[in-house]
Amino acid sequence: MNRRSTLGVLGLLLGLGLVWFFLLPDLFPTNPGAQGKATMRSPPPLSVAVAPVRRGTLDRRISFTGDVLPQSVVQVHAQIAGVVEELTVEEGDTVQRGEVLGLVEHRELAAQVRQAEARLALYQARYAQLLAGARPEELSQARDRLRKAEANLKKARRVYERAQELFAKHFLSDQDREEAQREYEAAVAEYNIARDALALLRKGARPEERQAALAQVREAEAELELARTRLGHARITAPIDGMVSKRHIDPGDFATPSSPLLTLMNLDRVKIAGHVSERHLQLLHPGQQAEVRVDAYPAERFTGSLFRIGPTMDPVTRTVPVEIHMENPYHRLKPGMFARVELVVETFPDVLFIPRVALLPAGQGTRVFVYHDGKVESRTIRTGYQTDELVVVLDHLQEGEQVIVKGQERLKDGMQVRIP
Template identity: 30%
Template sequence: MRSSSRPQSPASRSTPACSAGTARRRRPIRSRRRQAGVAALPDGAVTRQAVRAPAAAAVSSPWSSPKTAGRLQEISVKLGDRVSRGQRIARIEDEEIREQVKQAEAALEVGKATIRQREADLDLAKTNVERSRNLFQRQLLPQQTLDDAEAKYQSAQAALDLARAQNTQSQARLDELRFTLENTVILSPVNGFVSRRTVDPGAYVSPNSPVVEVVDIQRVRMVANIVEKDLKQIGVSDMARVEVDAFPGESFMGRIARISPVLDPSTRTAPIEVEIANDQYRLKPGMYARVGIVTESHPNALVVPTNAVVDANGTRGVYLSVDSFAQFHPVKIGIEGNERTEILDGVAEGDRVVTTGAAGLRNGDPIVLAGGGEGGRGRGRGRASQGAGGSEAARGSVGSGSGFQGSRAQGSAVTQQGTEQGTEGREGGRGRFGGRRGGQQQ
């Protein structure tokens, strides 16, 4: 049984072969361009960190304790309050002590009056003894009477001395009671913040009972343990860079204040203290941190991002962007940090250095700015012309280019009557030609 399909014309049968050949001829060969980030060489500071160690933040945190025993009457601060040195924090009941002060003041006044009386008695006794001596010299007074007058004079002198001593004792008692009265007020020992409160009003406290803990966080102390082999690289007053987990991407600069002269025999490490100014109170006691000791610093160095330095066949260098092509330049490296590296020789200030993607480049590779380009994606579409007998247009695809200057993408179609040029794609994109089925034979 014969097939009922319509026979194809010779032109129609030759269409697929012609379209396939056209597709092969239209496929361009272009060099691959790589995306890269480019930056100009600036001047900047670069530092060398020889030692990195974990650390913990510590501060001065004295306790405010009463100097006398008694029942706590009030506490005038709460957790987190900012206090100044000498500010009143709490007060102990002081009514009993005030009454004792009044009694001591009265006893002191009695002692002063006693002194005045004894001074008067002494003056009288002195006058009597002088008169008795005068009469005794004139043989108008017996020896016994003169002896009695001198004894009374000495007794008056002793009474005055006793009254003065008692007055001094009363003054000391009064001073003690006044000092005790002052100690009923608990003051802040430092400038800082209230970090802990252990008692409430009504509790009985003693000199061994802490009431409030005050922390001074204006200057924070980072304590780190340095291994034995790194101790020779650091010294007191060396700069240190501190990073804390609470502020990722930020660093705080400080100086080494103290280095322990003794190593821990179990860990073979020596503790050091790094002091950091904390005027904005961002660092808190107990924060976990990492300390990097800066052993060398060049403030006005020619620097590049560390990821721009590559190793090509055993030679360290950077790629410069010259007319949209990568050119390798060997360089001499100075201080190499985690983020920036110092360049001593090989490039000049203002040169455009490839940063992003430098590790995958080769000398002479064409490059395109990361995130840049002159065009998007282009598509070319051609519509097949309709012939008298009607035929099916072929579809031809062209290669894509993503170069810095871009490439033109064209599509073409071959039909029974001829070819029709497709629309040109945009620069820098990918072009495709979509053929379309023509009209059916009438």
């Protein structure tokens, strides 16, 4: 026998020995009951996951999207037409209400104000003169004129009386007598004028004269106020607190009341304009709290409240427009941002709730498996409001009990389970 044949025989014998070694215990068992026990061994407990029954507050929320808008947007116009002399703000500048932002050419308007001021001063002086009456020197002059007129009257009367006597004795012609009479009558008239003039100075202006003078003063005051108003219109002022979002014109351009000069936005408060489905309309009430998220700050939630519910429904989308108002103290929320809103429309305080994944159908109802001491118990329960993740439990569960949330589809009442 050669070497190769010898090695083959040895390998065959070694293989037969190994087979005999492993099969021997099964062919001739030393303990006849061991094989039966192995075949009757129970399967291992199923592995499950649990979650506690919790007590707390759940909010009913509806979600919608919208756009961030400024609470107020105002376009600033020139109140008069003219060349823009000055514009002191740029886009992005913050302004205060009443702040002067620019100026329209106003030299002619300023001259009109000075003219109205001079006219008012003149009429005020005339009216004051009428109220004060005659000056002492005017009264003195009037008394002097009366004394002179009285002296002339006495002299003219004597001459006239003498002429009458001479005429009666035929020592004076009729022409000379008539001349003396005319001089006497002129003296009488002069005396009456001087007397009446003095009386008027002492009495002062008539009521209607004072009223006419006062009316002139009032008219001049109104003209001055109008001139000043027109001059004020040359100033371009901010109607609100806010920020310059757009500048439409530059110094040197011609401004008209119909064309905007600036656009201002107030970003201290912003609003979210969105639409809510018709089926949620009955749940909406002004003042409801809202949480807002924007892509610019994905980890943050901003709070606001429902401010306005639109009066009409969109006939195409069957949605109602709504507005959420919210504070924006640091102007982080910018107009044009896309916002996701969760509106709290109802609150359920002090309720028991569990994860929705624990629910299993049970005929016309719902059941869950409750874990206790390594075994599970099937319970039929009644549920209330549900969110995407949680459900309110109305009965048959207690706070702190453990419900199965994973693997419950394979369970039966009383089965043993294990929690990894």
